[in-house]
Amino acid sequence: xxxxxxxxxxxxxxxxxxxxxxxxxxxxxxxxxxxxxxxxxxxxxxxxxxxxxxxxxxxxxxxxxxxxxxxxxxxxxxxxxxxxxxxxxxxxxxxxxxxxxxxxxxxxxxxxxxxxxxxxxxxxxxxxxxxxxxxxxxxxxxxxxxxxxxxxxxxxxxxxxxxxxxxxxxxxxxxxxxxxxxxxxxxxx
Amino acid sequence: xxxxxxxxxxxxxxxxxxxxxxxxxxxxxxxxxxxxxxxxxxxxxxxxxxxxxxxxxxxxxxxxxxxxxxxxxxxxxxxxxxxxxxxxxxxxxxxxxxxxxxxxxxxxxxxxxxxxxxxxxxxxxxxxxxxxxxxxxxxxxxxxxxxxxxxxxxxxxxxxxxxxxxxxxxxxxxxxxxxxxxxxxxxxx
Numbered sequence: 230x231x232x233x234x235x236x237x238x239x240x241x242x243x244x245x246x247x248x249x250x251x252x253x254x255x256x257x258x259x260x261x262x263x264x265x266x267x268x269x270x271x272x273x274x275x276x277x278x279x280x281x282x283x284x285x286x287x288x289x290x291x292x293x294x295x296x297x298x299x300x301x302x303x304x305x306x307x308x309x310x311x312x313x314x315x316x317x318x319x320x321x322x323x324x325x326x327x328x329x330x331x332x333x334x335x336x337x338x339x340x341x342x343x344x345x346x347x348x349x350x351x352x353x354x355x356x357x358x359x360x361x362x363x364x365x366x367x368x369x370x371x372x373x374x375x376x377x378x379x380x381x382x383x384x385x386x387x388x389x390x391x392x393x394x395x396x397x398x399x400x401x402x403x404x405x406x407x408x409x410x411x412x413x414x415x416x417x418x
Numbered sequence: 419x420x421x422x423x424x425x426x427x428x429x430x431x432x433x434x435x436x437x438x439x440x441x442x443x444x445x446x447x448x449x450x451x452x453x454x455x456x457x458x459x460x461x462x463x464x465x466x467x468x469x470x471x472x473x474x475x476x477x478x479x480x481x482x483x484x485x486x487x488x489x490x491x492x493x494x495x496x497x498x499x500x501x502x503x504x505x506x507x508x509x510x511x512x513x514x515x516x517x518x519x520x521x522x523x524x525x526x527x528x529x530x531x532x533x534x535x536x537x538x539x540x541x542x543x544x545x546x547x548x549x550x551x552x553x554x555x556x557x558x559x560x561x562x563x564x565x566x567x568x569x570x571x572x573x574x575x576x577x578x579x580x581x582x583x584x585x586x587x588x589x590x591x592x593x594x595x596x597x598x599x600x601x602x603x604x605x606x607x
Contacts, residue, residue, distance in 0.1 A: 230436040230481070234427035235505045247419040292419070305505050306514045306541040316424045316494050325495045325605065345541060348534030348564050352495040352606070375537050376573045378565040416514065417541070 237303045239313065240276040243267065243295055255290040257359055260337045261396045263292070265361060265404060268310075268339040271297040272408045278372070278416065279408035280339050282310035284318035287333040287356055294318035300416055311338050311346040315353045327354035335359060339401050340367050341394065344375025350390065357391040361401030370405045371415040426492045428502065429465040432456065432484055444479040446548055449526045450585045452481070454550060454593060457499075457528040460486040461597045467561070467605065468597035469528050471499035473507035476522040476545055483507035489605050500527050500535040504542045516543035524548060528590050529556050530583065533564025539579065546580040550590030559594045560604040 246266065254260045260283065267281035278298035285292055296314030300306055314336065319325055327334040333356045340362040342350065350358060364374045378384060382392045409415075435455065443449045449472065456470035467487035474481055485503030489495055503525065508514055516523040522545045529551040531539065539547060553563045567573060571581045598604075 230433065230441065232428050232433050232436075232484070233506070233509065234425055235502060235509065236423055236425050237505075238423035239421050244419065244421050247421075252419065295421070300514050300541075304512055304514045305508050306543065307501055307505055307538055308514075312496055313424060316426075316496055317422070319494050320422065320424065323493055325489050325493045325497075343537065343541075344567075345534055345537030348532065348537045348566075349496055351562070351564055352489075352532075352534060354495065373540070375540055376567040376570070377537075378533075378567045381565070384565045 237299060237305060237308055237313070239295070239297065239299070240274060240302070242270060242274050242276070243297065246270060247295065252292050253290045254285060254292060257393060257396060260285050260290065260335070261359060261361060264337045264339050265397060265400055267295055267297050268401070268404045269407070272404060272411060272413065276302045277308070279404050279413060280310040282314040282336060282338040284314045284327070284355070285335045285337065287335040293334065294321055301414055307345070309343065309346050311336060311342050312349060315349060319353070328356060329354065339404065344377045347377055347381055350385065351388050355390065357393065358385065359393045359396050361397050362405060363394070363398065366398070366402045366405055370409040373417040426488060426494060426497055426502070428484070428486065428488070429463060429491070431459060431463050431465070432486065435459060436484065441481050442479045443474060443481060446582060446585060449474050449479065449524070450548060450550060453526045453528050454586060454589055456484055456486050457590070457593045458596070461593060461600060461602065465491045466497070468593050468602065469499040471503040471525060471527040473503045473516070473544070474524045474526065476524040482523065483510055490603055496534070498532065498535050500525060500531050501538060504538060508542070517545060518543065528593065533566045536566055536570055539574065540577050544579065546582065547574065548582045548585050550586050551594060552583070552587065555587070555591045555594055559598040562606040
């Protein structure tokens with residue numbers, strides 16, 4: 230049986246956008262600006278759903294890895310933006326736990342994580358999560374966020390993971406709406 | 419910024435084992451036997467946690483894709499066995515929804531899925547889930563299964579996904595115990 234590796238590249242346009250940027254994003258607002266630009270570009274380039282994310286060094290604001298939703302373009306239902314950003318950050322740093330070696334990493338996501346991405350967060354070692362749009366905003370355009378446990382923010386807090394919700398929520402929602410208006414695929418399983 | 423693709427190969431020993439097998443596994447018991455063999459070999463080869471999974475064509479029993487836990491060997495906290503099997507099955511079939519084109523796929527997992535893998539299941543399009551060991555068996559050797567929603571089996575059923583628990587549970591538990599006894603890494607985030 231021929232076994233290929235799991236292989237999911239980011240679209241070329243991501244590198245092009247990042248090549249024009251500084252790599253340090255000191256404030257949470259600047260980090261979310263980058264992530265929302267990636268989400269909007271993912272809609273524009275039709276490379277996946279209207280979602281983006283990125284992992285930053287919490288203290289310095291250095292961008293460690295970006296991610297965009299690649300479900301439709303990579304034929305992988307697991308290729309959500311948060312999963313891509315976390316996997317690429319771990320691959321880049323060579324560790325499966327982003328709190329190793331005195332690291333402190335922040336995951337910034339254009340929309341609150343679905344049940345899968347939420348489940349992935351404690352395993353990743355990130356210290357904090359920043360969200361733009363809410364679950365209900367993704368549901369409003371037809372996406373299923375899955376069965377998340379009740380009080381999921383409090384549960385992450387109990388694990389020592391800070392959650393900062395509603396950062397530029399309106400701008401994040403407008404990108405979801407643009408995707409719907411453009412006839413983007415609502416790809417629930 | 420140099421952006422590498424997400425790239426996670428299965429260990430070479432998986433191909434070697436599968437090259438000695440038929441590709442059809444008509445019964446649930448035969449499917450679980452294969453998955454438990456992969457889990458035991460993952461412990462023996464020290465290529466990851468004591469977990470394996472595979473996606474089968476439900477009707478014919480054809481093996482579509484195997485997966486083993488690769489968290490420690492691939493430096494990726496998301497590289498659980500179920501995620502690998504689902505991603506490879508979708509990549510092989512060229513679709514992000516394993517119920518497309520009249521497909522019916524079954525995910526067989528050596529241990530009940532953690533919160534992340536559970537969240538991934540509805541997005542994958544599988545029709546049924548077969549589990550060996552239970553959450554509590556993984557917890558008994560120190561693994562964190564995460565915050566799964568209450569009544570998760572009933573919730574999958576509501577989505578039309580059948581769940582067959584406790585298939586060869588004792589054999590599956592014994593593999594978890596072997597991993598603990600061998601000093602295997604308990605890699606919670």
